[in-house]
Amino acid sequence: MEKLIDQIKQGKVWSIPGGIHPPGQKLQSTTQAIARLPLPDKLVVSLKQHIGANGKLIVEKGQQVLKGQALTKPSGNWSVPVHAPTSGLISDICPMPSAHPSALPELSVIIEPDGEDKWCELNPVPDAKVLSHDELVDIIHQSGIAGMGGAGFPTYVKADTRKAIEFLIVNAVECEPYITADDMLMREHADGIIAGIELMQQLLSPQLTIIGIEDNKPDAIAAMKQAAQHNDSIIVQTVPTVYPSGGEKQLIKLLTGKEVPSGSIPADIGMLVQNVGTLFAVNQAVHEGKPLIERVVTVTGNTIHKQGNVWALLGTEIKHLLDCQGFSPVPQQRVVMGGPMMGFTLPTVRIGVVKTTNCILAPDHQELAEPGDEKACIRCSACADACPASLLPQQLQWFAKSKEYDKLNEHNLFDCIECGACAYVCPSEIPLVQYYRVAKAEIKEQQAEQIKAERAKERFEARKERLEREQEERQNRHKRKPAAKSDGEKQKVADALARVKSKSDDKDSKSAVAAAIARAKAKKQGAEIEPDNSEVAKERAARKEQARKYKEQKALEQGEEGVDKDDKKSAVAAAIARAKAKKAAQATEENASTETDAAPKDDKKAAVAAAIARAKAKKAAQAAENQTEAEAESTPVDDKKAAVAAAIARAKAKKAAQAAENQTEAESAPVDDKKAAVAAAIARAKAKKAAQAAENQTEAEEDSAPVDDKKAAVAAAIARAKAKKAAKEQAQSDDSSQQTNDSSAEADAQPKPDAPESNEDKKKAAVAAAIARAKAKKAAKEQAQSNDSSEQINDSNDEADAKPQSDEPESSEDKKKAAVAAAIARAKAKKAAKEQVQSDESSEQLDDSSNTDNSKPQVDEPESSEDKKKAAVARAIARAKAKKLQQEGNDKS
Numbered sequence: 037m038e039k040l041i042d043q044i045k046q047g048k049v050w051s052i053p054g055g056i057h058p059p060g061q062k063l064q065s066t067t068q069a070i071a072r073l074p075l076p077d078k079l080v081v082s083l084k085q086h087i088g089a090n091g092k093l094i095v096e097k098g099q100q101v102l103k104g105q106a107l108t109k110p111s112g113n114w115s116v117p118v119h120a121p122t123s124g125l126i127s128d129i130c131p132m133p134s135a136h137p138s139a140l141p142e143l144s145v146i147i148e149p150d151g152e153d154k155w156c157e158l159n160p161v162p163d164a165k166v167l168s169h170d171e172l173v174d175i176i177h178q179s180g181i182a183g184m185g186g187a188g189f190p191t192y193v194k195a196d197t198r199k200a201i202e203f204l205i206v207n208a209v210e211c212e213p214y215i216t217a218d219d220m221l222m223r224e225h226a227d228g229i230i231a232g233i234e235l236m237q238q239l240l241s242p243q244l245t246i247i248g249i250e251d252n253k254p255d256a257i258a259a260m261k262q263a264a265q266h267n268d269s270i271i272v273q274t275v276p277t278v279y280p281s282g283g284e285k286q287l288i289k290l291l292t293g294k295e296v297p298s299g300s301i302p303a304d305i306g307m308l309v310q311n312v313g314t315l316f317a318v319n320q321a322v323h324e325g326k327p328l329i330e331r332v333v334t335v336t337g338n339t340i341h342k343q344g345n346v347w348a349l350l351g352t353e354i355k356h357l358l359d360c361q362g363f364s365p366v367p368q369q370r371v372v373m374g375g376p377m378m379g380f381t382l383p384t385v386r387i388g389v390v391k392t393t394n395c396i397l398a399p400d401h402q403e404l405a406e407p408g409d410e411k412a413c414i415r416c417s418a419c420a421d422a423c424p425a426s427l428l429p430q431q432l433q434w435f436a437k438s439k440e441y442d443k444l445n446e447h448n449l450f451d452c453i454e455c456g457a458c459a460y461v462c463p464s465e466i467p468l469v470q471y472y473r474v475a476k477a478e479i480k481e482q483q484a485e486q487i488k489a490e491r492a493k494e495r496f497e498a499r500k501e502r503l504e505r506e507q508e509e510r511q512n513r514h515k516r517k518p519a520a521k522s523d524g525e526k527q528k529v530a531d532a533l534a535r536v537k538s539k540s541d542d543k544d545s546k547s548a549v550a551a552a553i554a555r556a557k558a559k560k561q562g563a564e565i566e567p568d569n570s571e572v573a574k575e576r577a578a579r580k581e582q583a584r585k586y587k588e589q590k591a592l593e594q595g596e597e598g599v600d601k602d603d604k605k606s607a608v609a610a611a612i613a614r615a616k617a618k619k620a621a622q623a624t625e626e627n628a629s630t631e632t633d634a635a636p637k638d639d640k641k642a643a644v645a646a647a648i649a650r651a652k653a654k655k656a657a658q659a660a661e662n663q664t665e666a667e668a669e670s671t672p673v674d675d676k677k678a679a680v681a682a683a684i685a686r687a688k689a690k691k692a693a694q695a696a697e698n699q700t701e702a703e704s705a706p707v708d709d710k711k712a713a714v715a716a717a718i719a720r721a722k723a724k725k726a727a728q729a730a731e732n733q734t735e736a737e738e739d740s741a742p743v744d745d746k747k748a749a750v751a752a753a754i755a756r757a758k759a760k761k762a763a764k765e766q767a768q769s770d771d772s773s774q775q776t777n778d779s780s781a782e783a784d785a786q787p788k789p790d791a792p793e794s795n796e797d798k799k800k801a802a803v804a805a806a807i808a809r810a811k812a813k814k815a816a817k818e819q820a821q822s823n824d825s826s827e828q829i830n831d832s833n834d835e836a837d838a839k840p841q842s843d844e845p846e847s848s849e850d851k852k853k854a855a856v857a858a859a860i861a862r863a864k865a866k867k868a869a870k871e872q873v874q875s876d877e878s879s880e881q882l883d884d885s886s887n888t889d890n891s892k893p894q895v896d897e898p899e900s901s902e903d904k905k906k907a908a909v910a911r912a913i914a915r916a917k918a919k920k921l922q923q924e925g926n927d928k929s
Contacts, residue, residue, distance in 0.1 A: 125150065226260050
């Protein structure tokens with residue numbers, strides 16, 4: 037370090053790569069001293085004039101302000117305030133065009149000067165050595181001082197660095213053509229600059245302070261050496277004139293020979309660079325108490341008659357500066373803020389001066405020609421030779437055009453200082469710097485979005501963890517911690533376990549022992565006791581049961597609405613079954629009659645065979661019915677299915693009996709005419725009685741099944757109608773078969789008219805006829821009684837089924853249906869009784885006629901009076917019984 041300091045004091049200067057030598061054009065603006073301009077009509081003070089966040093506005097529209105009064109206060113990182121350049125009235129606070137190539141609007145305070153130029157209260161510090169480090173930094177901060185060399189970096193941030201600073205570099209090079217603001221400031225205010233340097237030395241304590249000035253400024257070099265001769269730690273160093281030697285990293289390389297690494301700042305290697313204008317503002321802020329409200333601006337160009345430097349208040353419109361210096365615009369006039377190398381063309385001259393404005397250039401077309409059209413790169417490498425940062429401008433331009441941002445970062449795009457040396461030497465007139473600026477802006481925007489996404493992800497993960505933690509706390513909130521057990525309690529638990537284990541022989545107590553052991557182990561291990569929720573569970577079960585009953589009741593109501601459709605379907609099915617049964621019976625009777633006529637006759641064998649066949653058929657029918665009934669009772673079926681199954685069983689039994697009878701009659705030998713008639717009548721009566729008994733038993737079983745009230749009534753009515761109709765058809769078939777037998781008996785008797793019939797035969801025939809009539813009447817009576825009993829059972833079942841629903845009133849439609857069903861049942865009962873009486877009378881007439889026919893061959897033997905009396909008595913008894921049956925049927929209906 038001592039060797040380096042000795043080399044610097046001896047005046048050694050190192051070289052930098054690249055660089056160019058454009059025309060200086062500085063003499064035009066250095067012939068006159070810095071001028072003061074009259075107050076403008078208005079001042080447009082932008083709130084953002086530096087790198088960092090805007091300050092917070094503390095004034096409002098219509099407020100009167102004084103010169104030097106703060107308009108904002110710092111808020112945020114790298115935020116410095118702005119102050120009123122003069123006294124006046126705040127006419128408006130609104131967005132105005134910014135000092136930027138895009139001229140995007142930024143919030144600005146518009147002040148109308150009152151002409152008094154009255155200062156606010158100032159607080160100068162005569163002796164700055166009494167100030168502490170923090171107090172001095174705070175004065176610089178509140179004075180709104182930012183870098184005035186072009187970047188606008190807040191000065192208080194540099195002054196408050198915690199890193200050790202070995203060299204304080206003062207940038208007085210001002211290498212860009214046309215700009216002479218720092219040159220004239222050093223000529224006229226060298227003492228103030230040196231005073232500012234001493235304040236920074238007080239803050240940073242560097243080993244050496246180096247002031248670098250180009251050798252084309254001899255007056256400034258002399259003035260600065262004279263002002264700094266009393267301070268041995270300040271060295272004024274002359275550097276060769278080359279552009280861009282005024283760059284921060286390039287100046288450090290020139291003066292110290294050290295190079296700042298890529299991506300680092302000078303403070304990382306113990307260096308700190310300040311501009312001479314910034315140091316002069318620090319001196320004014322501390323020793324005079326003045327905030328930064330004005331700066332030196334070079335106004336030059338061939339269209340300006342009075343080229344020179346002026347003190348310009350911050351916020352003064354560029355138009356006011358040009359007018360005061362004698363501006364004579366040419367067609368398509370360009371006005372550039374900054375120098376010809378790093379400046380930018382203003383879209384309007386209604387833009388206010390900011391803290392980084394050091395030059396206003398208004399050239400004509402010969403002085404600064406318009407750039408030509410961009411041509412293809414010829415790969416001459418002139419740009420790479422001129423780059424002071426040792427970059428590859430051509431390669432960077434290709435990556436910038438194709439937006440390959442990763443490769444731009446790999447090629448150190450952000451090391452570019454945008455000096456414009458590459459574009460100046462490019463023969464193809466490619467605006468390389470413009471490509472770099474656009475690419476830098478896009479990369480910064482992309483990085484900002486990435487940072488925002490990462491922060492959002494962190495917030496999301498933090499929120500997720502918080503929600504999971506809160507959920508876990510809610511779950512554990514109701515759990516009670518187990519109480520600590522004493523040694524006595526532990527001993528009790530051990531004794532209980534021992535007692536339980538001693539009873540392990542009992543099989544029933546094994547589960548209790550296991551449960552006790554598990555509970556004891558859980559308590560011993562400190563398991564958490566869960567709250568008893570038995571009452572809550574009971575209430576929940578009660579609510580579920582209530583909901584279930586409500587659903588069942590609702591489903592029952594919906595089922596009652598569909599009864600009408602079920603009734604129609606069952607009626608259709610019953611009609612089809614009746615038609616099939618009737619057709620089968622008719623076919624069976626025709627076959628039986630045909631086979632009976634054609635069969636030869638044998639009296640006793642045929643009767644025995646017929647009796648055996650009938651007994652077998654009856655036994656088979658009863659066994660089938662018993663099996664069907666047992667299956668029906670053992671299987672809980674639905675009401676409709678049970679009725680259908682019962683009807684099918686009855687039909688099958690009846691069909692089997694008829695088939696057995698037909699087969700028996702066909703296989704039997706020929707019989708005597710009267711015996712055959714008697715046997716046939718007895719067989720029909722027995723078959724009829726068995727069928728009725730099976731129907732009655734099936735109906736009773738159906739009525740006893742737990743069915744719905746309306747469905748049971750419908751099924752009972754259908755069964756009664758079927759039974760009555762079957763009885764009617766059976767009676768008709770009996771009559772027709774009896775007539776057939778009588779006719780066949782007459783035919784058999786005709787060939788033997790001479791053979792007289794004995795009295796014994798007559799008596800036997802009369803007895804057989806009487807027995808047949810009695811059996812028929814008894815079967816009819818039992819039929820009527822079974823119908824009445826089934827009606828009573830159905831009625832009782834209906835009443836029993838209706839009792840649980842007594843709370844639900846019966847609708848008018850249900851009442852009408854019940855009345856109609858009762859009327860139909862009464863009409864059918866009357867009709868059946870009437871038909872039964874008619875069949876009895878017709879059977880009596882047939883018996884009488886047969887007796888008469890049989891007696892014709894015995895004309896000589898008259899019937900006795902005793903027989904006549906018996907026949908009359910039998911007919912009277914039959915008529916009385918028929919009337920009694922009819923009356924009972926009417927009463928019951």
